[in-house]
Amino acid sequence: QKEVEQNSGPLSVPEGAIASLNCTYSDRVSQSFFWYRQYSGKSPELIMSIYSNGDKEDGRFTAQLNKASQYVSLLIRDSQPSDSATYLCAVSRLTGGGNKLTFGTGTQLKVEL
Amino acid sequence: EAGVTQFPSHSVIEKGQTVTLRCDPISGHDNLYWYRRVMGKEIKFLLHFVKESKQDESGMPNNRFLAERTGGTYSTLKVQPAELEDSGVYFCASSQRRVETDTQYFGPGTRLTVL
Numbered sequence: 252q253k254e255v256e257q258n259s260g261p262l263s264v265p266e267g268a269i270a271s272l273n274c275t276y277s278d279r280v281s282q283s284f285f286w287y288r289q290y291s292g293k294s295p296e297l298i299m300s301i302y303s304n305g306d307k308e309d310g311r312f313t314a315q316l317n318k319a320s321q322y323v324s325l326l327i328r329d330s331q332p333s334d335s336a337t338y339l340c341a342v343s344r345l346t347g348g349g350n351k352l353t354f355g356t357g358t359q360l361k362v363e364l
Numbered sequence: 365e366a367g368v369t370q371f372p373s374h375s376v377i378e379k380g381q382t383v384t385l386r387c388d389p390i391s392g393h394d395n396l397y398w399y400r401r402v403m404g405k406e407i408k409f410l411l412h413f414v415k416e417s418k419q420d421e422s423g424m425p426n427n428r429f430l431a432e433r434t435g436g437t438y439s440t441l442k443v444q445p446a447e448l449e450d451s452g453v454y455f456c457a458s459s460q461r462r463v464e465t466d467t468q469y470f471g472p473g474t475r476l477t478v479l
Contacts, residue, residue, distance in 0.1 A: 255406070283465055294368070294455065294470040295407070302465060339407065350459070350466060351397065351409040351420060 252277055257340050257355035265363055270327040272358050274340030277321065281342040281353075284316055284323045289337045289357065299325060330362045366390070368471035370456050376477045382444040385474045389438070389458030396439050397459075397468060398431060399423075402452040410454075413439060425450075446478045 255276045264270045272286075283302050287295035301307045301314040301323065313326040323342075327334055337357040343350050369388045377383050389396045398410040409423040415436035424431070428447070433439040443450050453475050457468040 253406075285467075287470075294472045296470070297467055300465070300467065341407075345463065350395070350463065350468075351412060351423070352399075352407075352457075352468060353409070354399075354407040356404075356406045 253355070254278060254353045255340055255342055255355035257338075257358045259356055260359040261361050262358055263361045263363055264330050266330060266332060268330050268362075270330045270334065270360055270362070272325040272327070272338050272340075272360065274323045274325075274355055275321055276323070276340075276342045276353075278342065278344065278353070279318075279321065281344050283343045284314070285341040285343070285352065286312075286314060286323075286325045287339040287341060287354075289339055291337075295339055327360075330360075332362050332364060335360055335362045368456055368458050368469050370454075370471040370474050372474060373472065374475045374477075376479065377446055378479050379448055380445045382442065383446055383476060385441045385443075385454050385476070387439045387441070387456030387471060389456070390460075390469055393458035393460050393469075394436070395459040395461070395466070395468075396433060397457040398439070398441055399455040399457065399470075400452050401455065401473075402449075407455065410441075443476075446476075448478050451476055451478045 286299040289295045299314040315324045339357045340355040341352040396413040401407045412420040413433045453473040456471045459466040
């Protein structure tokens with residue numbers, strides 16, 4: 252079992268719709284959860300972080316965390332063509348050695364006109 | 365403020381050769397991480413520096429990989445000798461504090477191709 256699992260997609264949604272991206276993780280000790288967006292050939296860019304159960308909203312983005320179910324999701328409202336990218340879910344926990352991120356393989360999102 | 369920079373952006377070498385990748389973190393960031401993405405796989409952690417000290421090398425594949433961060437500023441990752449399976453994109457990230465909530469900022473990556 253992978254430590255962080257995501258559906259690779261592609262997930263296609265029409266412009267203006269809500270895109271829902273999901274991620275599950277296996278390490279119950281994980282405490283921090285991140286969503287990175289990566290355009291082709293570019294660096295991963297942090298768009299949301301969440302640390303507590305529940306929802307966290309930032310503009311068109313909402314992250315949802317359920318630690319009991321080991322599940323984290325990202326909702327993108329009013330999807331735009333510029334949202335087309337790969338979305339990477341990452342988790343971390345602080346250990347004696349540092350704060351390394353464990354990534355999923357990413358979900359490719361395509362927002363169609 | 366300049367972001368994380370990496371050099372070169374692309375490198376094509378033959379099996380058995382040596383390659384050195386460089387990362388310049390954001391100024392003032394004590395934490396520097398190296399990650400690698402092999403084709404079709406997820407981004408995987410390689411190692412973590414705090415200033416010039418290696419805090420966690422658990423992700424380094426083998427002793428053909430050597431990372432340094434002299435003076436606690438930029439870092440280099442040397443692969444010697446390179447093998448075919450070393451091909452991938454090598455990312456560097458930096459962060460300011462060593463806490464779980466700290467944001468890691470990624471560089472654009474170095475695409476390494478070993479022929």
